[in-house]
Amino acid sequence: MKSKHLFVLFFFLFNATLFCQVPQSFSYQAVVRNSTNELIKNSPVKIRISIGYYMAFGIPPQLTFFPVYTETHQTTTNENGLFSLMVGGGTPVSGRFDTIPWSGNTFYIKTEIDPANTGNYTISSISKILSVPYALRAERSDNxxxxxxxxxxxxxxxxxxxxxxxxxxxxxxxxxxxxxxxxxxxxxxxxxxxxxxxxxxxxxxxxxxxxxxxxxxxxxxxxxxxxxxxxxxxxxxxxxxx
Missing domain, CATH: 2.60.40 (Immunoglobulin-like)
Structure with a gap:
């Protein structure tokens, strides 16, 4: 059986709409491709999202990812291999999205994908969150x-x-x-x-x-x-x- 390797291209879409109440989610999209750079189109996928810190421990120092919030999503890629979801709107696994201390901290988002929906996450990628919605950052100002x-x-x-x-x-x-x-x-x-x-x-x-x-x-x-x-x-x- 030919093994299939996947990789993803991630990017964020932060809503610019003003809310009377602080929104507890933000938009997130990814394009999924296989090892030959072909799009994985119109396919159901399971997504596990974690938000956390990176810290260095030990001698020599080794970077360790500390998740403070994890959730899962069930979604489907479109004809362009793209899926969209709202981080903060999935099924919580650990932590609470509304208690993430955004202000004054550097956070990373870890995305794991289960393309076969078997519970086996075969893709893992960690990216720095470069921009946090102002409303979320302002709400958590003393952390x-x-x-x-x-x-x-x-x-x-x-x-x-x-x-x-x-x-x-x-x-x-x-x-x-x-x-x-x-x-x-x-x-x-x-x-x-x-x-x-x-x-x-x-x-x-x-x-x-x-x-x-x-x-x-x-x-x-x-x-x-x-x-x-x-x-x-x-x-x-x-x-x-x-």
Whole structure:
């Protein structure tokens, strides 16, 4: 069977219409082509969109993508191989679109495409969001990173913001970790966004968020990997969206 490789050309269309209320979406389009540069026309495709940060961890530094919001779309390309969708209007997978801290931050959009509608996303592309609709940016004017870090399988902090502690437990084969920090700035912990990302995907296949809860000392998150925990590293990012 001949394998088919696809690639996409992405571009954004931001609506210029004025709204009485802040719109919680923006237009997004992509042209899908195969490995011979032929358009994939009139075909159903499944799209997974993630918006997040890029941050560098480790020695030497390795860029890691932290998604703060992910959603999926089911759509169809037209006769020109083009599909259109509204980012923020899909089926949410994680995070909330209306809490993305646009102001003062550089965001990237990751687009994954499942051209066969099998649940297997065979195309992945990450692009910098060069322009954010003014209404969205203005609505989120006082936001910031609360904490971030890179942790290994022993619970050792390899890099990060320095304002958090890590505790490794014996649960789940030693794969359950607690990351916490004191809330000295009066942040509403229930509204924080937590993004956890595998640092080395070769060491395991799936990273699960086990629980998120509030403690007297501040916010705490626990997570674990599902396979061998030798040489596992994971990164986390916490942002305050309000």
């Amino acid at each position: 910031g990173i609360v904490a971030y870090g890179l942790i290994d399988s022993d619970g050792t902090v390899l890099a990060g913001s320095g304002n958090f502690t890590v505790q490794k437990t014996s649960l789940f084969g030693g794969g359950l970790y607690y990351v916490s920090w004191n809330n000295t700035s009066g942040i509403d912990n229930n509204k924080l966004i937590v993004s956890i990302t595998p640092y080395d995907t070769a060491s395991y296949t799936t990273l699960y968020t086990y629980s998120c809860r509030i403690t007297d000392q501040g916010f705490m998150v626990s997570f674990y990997a599902n396979e061998q925990l030798m040489s596992v590293k994971f990164s986390f990012l916490v942002i305050n969206p309000y």
